[in-house]
Amino acid sequence: MKTPLLVIGGGLSGIAAAIRAARFIPDVLLLEKHHRLGGLNSYFYRHGLLFETGLHAITNYAEPRDKKAPLNRLLRQLKLPRDTFNFLPQRQSEILFHGCASLLFSNDFNLFQEEIKRQFPASADNFAALVAFLDGFDPFVIRPFRSTRQFLVERLREPLLQEMLLCPLLYYGSSHSNDIDLSQFAIMFRAIYQEGMFRPGGNIKEFLDTLRNHYLSLGGSLRTGCGVARIVCSGERVERVILADGEELECDYLLSTIGYHETLRLLAESTAAPPAALAGPRLGFIENIYLLKTPPTAPPLSDKTIIFYNKGDTFSYQRPDQPVDFHSGVICLPGNFAQLPPRLHQEIRSTHLASYPLWRQLADDPAAYLAEKQSSSLRSLVELESVLGPFRETILYENNFTPVTIERYTGKLEGAIYGNPAKIKDGDIGYRNLFLAGTDQGFLGIVGAMLSGVSIVNSQILPNL
Amino acid sequence: MTSTEIQELILEIIQDIDDEADFSDLDPDQPLRDQLDLDSMDFLDIVMELRKRHKLQIPEEDYPRLATLNSCVSYLTPLLHDA
Numbered sequence: 001m002k003t004p005l006l007v008i009g010g011g012l013s014g015i016a017a018a019i020r021a022a023r024f025i026p027d028v029l030l031l032e033k034h035h036r037l038g039g040l041n042s043y044f045y046r047h048g049l050l051f052e053t054g055l056h057a058i059t060n061y062a063e064p065r066d067k068k069a070p071l072n073r074l075l076r077q078l079k080l081p082r083d084t085f086n087f088l089p090q091r092q093s094e095i096l097f098h099g100c101a102s103l104l105f106s107n108d109f110n111l112f113q114e115e116i117k118r119q120f121p122a123s124a125d126n127f128a129a130l131v132a133f134l135d136g137f138d139p140f141v142i143r144p145f146r147s148t149r150q151f152l153v154e155r156l157r158e159p160l161l162q163e164m165l166l167c168p169l170l171y172y173g174s175s176h177s178n179d180i181d182l183s184q185f186a187i188m189f190r191a192i193y194q195e196g197m198f199r200p201g202g203n204i205k206e207f208l209d210t211l212r213n214h215y216l217s218l219g220g221s222l223r224t225g226c227g228v229a230r231i232v233c234s235g236e237r238v239e240r241v242i243l244a245d246g247e248e249l250e251c252d253y254l255l256s257t258i259g260y261h262e263t264l265r266l267l268a269e270s271t272a273a274p275p276a277a278l279a280g281p282r283l284g285f286i287e288n289i290y291l292l293k294t295p296p297t298a299p300p301l302s303d304k305t306i307i308f309y310n311k312g313d314t315f316s317y318q319r320p321d322q323p324v325d326f327h328s329g330v331i332c333l334p335g336n337f338a339q340l341p342p343r344l345h346q347e348i349r350s351t352h353l354a355s356y357p358l359w360r361q362l363a364d365d366p367a368a369y370l371a372e373k374q375s376s377s378l379r380s381l382v383e384l385e386s387v388l389g390p391f392r393e394t395i396l397y398e399n400n401f402t403p404v405t406i407e408r409y410t411g412k413l414e415g416a417i418y419g420n421p422a423k424i425k426d427g428d429i430g431y432r433n434l435f436l437a438g439t440d441q442g443f444l445g446i447v448g449a450m451l452s453g454v455s456i457v458n459s460q461i462l463p464n465l
Numbered sequence: 466m467t468s469t470e471i472q473e474l475i476l477e478i479i480q481d482i483d484d485e486a487d488f489s490d491l492d493p494d495q496p497l498r499d500q501l502d503l504d505s506m507d508f509l510d511i512v513m514e515l516r517k518r519h520k521l522q523i524p525e526e527d528y529p530r531l532a533t534l535n536s537c538v539s540y541l542t543p544l545l546h547d548a
Contacts, residue, residue: 024513067483067502076482077506458509463525 002250003029005461006241008228008266009257011039011410012446013438015211017255017453019078022220024462029249030220031241033227037208039257039410040417041446047397049344051289052204053409054417056332056349057197057306059172059188060447061089061107069195070447077454080214086201088337090305093197095164096387098311103164107196120161130155139186142425146182163315168192168308170317171330171351173444175418177280177318184442191445197305199337231266231434238434241266253461257438257453260420260429261413281319282416284356284403288380291397292346300335300346301388307331309387317353323362323402324376325353326383345396348388350380356403356414363404373400418444427456435460466545468538475537478514482507493534515541519548 004025007018010032018030036042041054062069064082075082092111095103101119105112113131117124133155152162166180169188174180180188200207212222227244231254240250256263310328317328332349335342362369377400381392403415412419423442427435437456438449466474472493479486479501486501498508511531515521521544523531530540 024517067485068504073504073506077510454506458506462509462513 001027002252003027004251004465005029005253005255006031006249006251007255007257008241008263009039009438010034010037010222010224011257011438011449012041012211013441013443013449013453014039014255014257015208015215015453016074016078016450017257017437017457018220018222019080019211019215019218020454020457021461022215022218023079025465026219028220029251030215030222031226031228031243032222032224033244033411034409035225037212037222037224038204040406040412041204042208042409043203043205046399049291049397050203050205051399052334053287053401055199055204055446056330056334056351057090057199057337058446059191059195059197060445061087061196061198070191070451071195074447074451074454077458078214078450079218080210084210084214085207087198088201088339090197090199091336091338092304093168093306094304094308095167096307096309097160097164097167097313097315098309098386100160100313101164105193105196107198109194109196112193116161120158123156123158123161126156127161134186134189137186139183141183143183145422148180148182148185149178151182151185160313163310163313165189166317167310167315167328168306168330170315171308171328173418173448174317175283175416175421175423175439175444177283177421178316181423184444187443187448188445191447199334199340201340228266231263233267233431233434236430236432238431252433253465254434255453255456255461256434256436258411259413259438260424260436260440262411263429263434263436280421282356282414282420283317283319283418284354284359284406284415285351285417286324286354286376286380286400286402288350288377288400289398290348290350290381290384290391290395292348292391292394293396294346294394297342298346300333301348301391302333303336304331305333305336307387309383320353320355323355323358323372324379326379328352329380329383331384331387348384348391350384352380354403356407356416359402359404359415369404373402376400376402412439427460466542466548468542471538471541471545472534474518475511475534478511479503481514482510491534496532497534497537498532519545521545 005021005028007014007030022028043050043052060071062071089107092106103115116127173188228241229244230242232240238254240248242248330351334347362372406415419439425442427441429436437453441452443452512523531537
């Protein structure tokens with residue numbers, strides 16, 4: 001039987017695309033290589049406990065009444081009533097440049113504006129003008145890459161404020177070294193500073209289960225543990241895919257959410273245009289998780305939800321020449337969301353930029369790799385304690401994953417969670433019935449990834465069926 | 466389908482997209498999108514629902530003809546006269 005639409009990749013963009021399509025097309029089939037859904041936002045078990053990967057917080061918080069907000073538009077498109085989920089807003093987050101300044105922000109943009117007025121009075125008017133510019137800017141019009149750094153130099157007087165504004169936005173959504181496309185900046189500025197952050201009340205597994213059950217209830221089919229070995233084309237038309245076990249599936253349309261180069265590798269005889277010029281290397285990250293013995297009733301180490309820290313007044317966002325760059329990082333306290341029911345253990349997570357090539361090299365020697373992982377965990381702890389105060393005595397379990405781990409479990413080349421630095425915003429990679437959604441289409445973050453899946457189905461598939 | 470039935474069909478589809486949609490002040494000659502806070506993504510749902518329910522294939526270039534409630538009726542009447 002010929003499948004009307006095959007979706008490769010069961011991460012959040014693939015799931016969202018499959019749900020959107022299954023609302024109107026029978027027999028949509030979603031293929032996921034791993035035995036679990038979620039892609040970068042998934043989970044694993046250690047010591048009998050569930051650990052989340054990826055998810056710190058979801059950006060784009062919106063109240064249910066705000067119909068035009070991306071979060072609510074997304075839920076309408078998927079036909080998932082808002083009250084299906086128990087979304088918990090963040091308490092308060094911080095941009096902390098050690099020895100320089102600190103800016104607090106929350107889901108109330110006024111707080112951030114006040115903080116900027118207080119810390120950067122000379123730039124208050126310029127910041128207000130920047131906000132006004134962004135409010136009138138349509139980031140969804142497809143334009144060539146424009147440097148946000150250059151843009152901010154022209155708009156804001158104080159370099160420290162430019163660096164501080166960029167730090168969270170690059171960490172949560174830039175595939176580029178030391179910069180971000182202006183359209184992406186506008187999307188992220190709204191998503192993080194103007195809308196804010198939240199998380200689902202349950203864990204990521206429950207969130208994924210809800211999406212999967214909804215998809216199945218719409219009549220969609222799902223195969224996990226099902227890798228694609230090859231995509232077979234005739235000219236510019238995909239005819240079928242060959243699975244890892246040799247089974248062949250014919251399809252009318254194919255949507256790939258696994259990344260641009262990851263998709264090209266599956267195309268036997270590629271007629272696609274050569275890759276868009278790479279704007280520097282792919283960026284890798286290391287993620288550390290510390291689970292504490294302290295009971296959930298004990299006061300948390302901090303009242304912040306996320307802390308973006310940087311040492312000094314210049315923020316470097318690039319592949320480090322060491323395995324990990326501890327000059328900056330993201331600290332997440334997943335317990336600090338409003339109304340979150342107490343968990344068994346307090347948890348602290350940290351993310352830093354990491355070098356895929358150096359970790360790849362280390363992985364050839366398992367003992368050295370493990371030793372470097374352990375020393376990275378300890379080194380990150382030093383940074384965490386300098387922000388949160390001492391807590392190492394209370395650590396029950398710790399775990400970390402490197403760009404090599406991420407590549408192994410998600411198939412993302414070089415473990416680069418934000419994918420190829422250059423994006424293909426219309427999802428068109430030179431085929432008549434094969435399109436790209438997800439990370440390399442360019443909308444990042446959980447809401448972004450899901451909107452990417454939905455918008456490519458809307459623009460490239462539904463109108464043509 | 467009569468004009469009234471087509472109107473009801475469209476409103477029912479919109480209600481299904483947004484169960485809080487308020488039709489009390491709806492002007493049938495003004496764009497639905499502006500009055501009901503629908504965006505282009507929601508608008509596509511109207512097209513897709515018409516397809517799903519009545520096997521109507523509406524080409525993209527005809528989407529503007531679904532802009533207002535009255536233009537929907539005039540566009541859909543010949544297409545749905547047997548429905």
